[in-house]
Amino acid sequence: MMPDDDKERLAALIDNELDEDEKSVLLARLAQDEALRERLEALRQDRARLVASFDALLDEAPLARLRAAIPAADPDLPPHPQRASIGWLELAAGIAIGLLLAGAASWVGFGGVLGPARETWRDAVIEYMELYTPDTFALWNPDTAAQVRQLQAVSAKVGVDLTPDKVAVPGLRYRTALNFSYEGEPLAEIAYTDAGGAPVLFCVIANGKPRAPPKMVAREGLSYVTWSRGGRSYMFVGRMPEQRVAELALPLTTRF
Amino acid sequence: MNEASRHEVRQGLEQYLARLWRYAVVLSSSRDAADDLVQATCVRALERAHQFASGTRVDRWLFTILRSIWLNEIRARRVREAGGFVDAEDVLTVDGAHEMEVNIVTAEVLRAVGRLPEAQRETALLVYAEGYTYAEAATALGVPIGTIMSRLAAVRAALARLK
Secondary structure (H helix, E strand, C coil): CCCHHHHHHHHHHHCCCCCHHHHHHHHHHHHHCHHHHHHHHHHHHHHHHHHHHHHHHHCCCCHHHHHHCCCCCCCCCCCCCCCCCCCCEECCCCHHHHHHHCCCCCCCCCCCCCCCCCCHHHHHHHHHHCCCCCCCCCCCCCCHHHHHHHHHHHHHHHCCCCCHHHHCCCCCEEEEEEEEEECCEEEEEEEEECCCCCEEEEEEECCCCCCEEEEEEEECCEEEEEEEECCEEEEEEECCCHHHHHHHHHHHHHHC | CCHHHHHHHHHHHHHCHHHHHHHHHHHHCCHHHHHHHHHHHHHHHHHCHHHCCCCCCHHHHHHHHHHHHHHHHHHHHHHHCCCCCCCHHHHCCCCCCCCCCCCHHHHHHHHHHHCCCHHHHHHHHHHHHCCCCHHHHHHHHCCCHHHHHHHHHHHHHHHHCCC
């Protein structure tokens, strides 16, 4: 049975509420303690489910009726500034064109309220991503044999052949591969760090979505490329400029 | 009258309507009361737009108004009228008929949230869905940080029981 103070510390880690010293101690313990890591992931999944459920409520809001209840503007007020448009940058001819257009993409949604249809597994991944720091994976340095074992474990769940060579990304260091489940669908997360220690994720979910070409999305400081093929959807995400993410993702978008 | 503030408040109302409604329905456990609460919040926010400090977070300011109206007016009235509260378990649901992404897990989680006391529901919403830090939630709700943490622990325990 896990002591309550451990549970509270893990929850505080997920909620980004630990100070640096507490975080360092806990991360060091996590690196050594598989049971503690499993408990952390369970708490993260509970949290993600709760957030996704709260977000589902947003879609229930009777917006038309509520908008009608906003008192009319005073006639002496100048017109409202135009709200920024909300859009996704479609990479019509693949990532290369995306590089030329980098900087044009932006998603200025408000928690999904006004944005395009939510793709909630990606939101869940991004939710986790917000919690990662350069410390998160600092102590995870699997050798090649361990990488093979980790990747075999996630391959078996998502049904995609993942090997150290196939997931290798020049400029990034492999850190770990983890199995998740999003609303019953197997979700693999392969974590890397760049030279500065910044976490970068490559995610695969077996969700049966139809084939879709790579798209570049920039959102609140994160950039990601997303595509679907063979009944799997993929996402490659990092807290870095779009152009850098697009460059790093290129080998993966060609292999998967 | 500070016109910049009025613009920000009006824009904020339009942008954050769904989030205001979600907060209202989580607080009130009633979709009807939530509609009333959001409507009252819109009116009050525009009346008091001059008090909004331009450039600060309009969503948080609107939430404060909504919560104040809930505590001081609508909840108090509902208690006076002895209408009591319906079980939030039945209110925090989503209509899966037109929302294909909504599944059994979401419905189960929302039912579990609905069974929680109001204070725990509200704290979970603010911290997990609205991104308040523990300290911000403590300030907004007027309770110590320890109370926020114990409420969240209770929410986590309720979710863990779903497995």
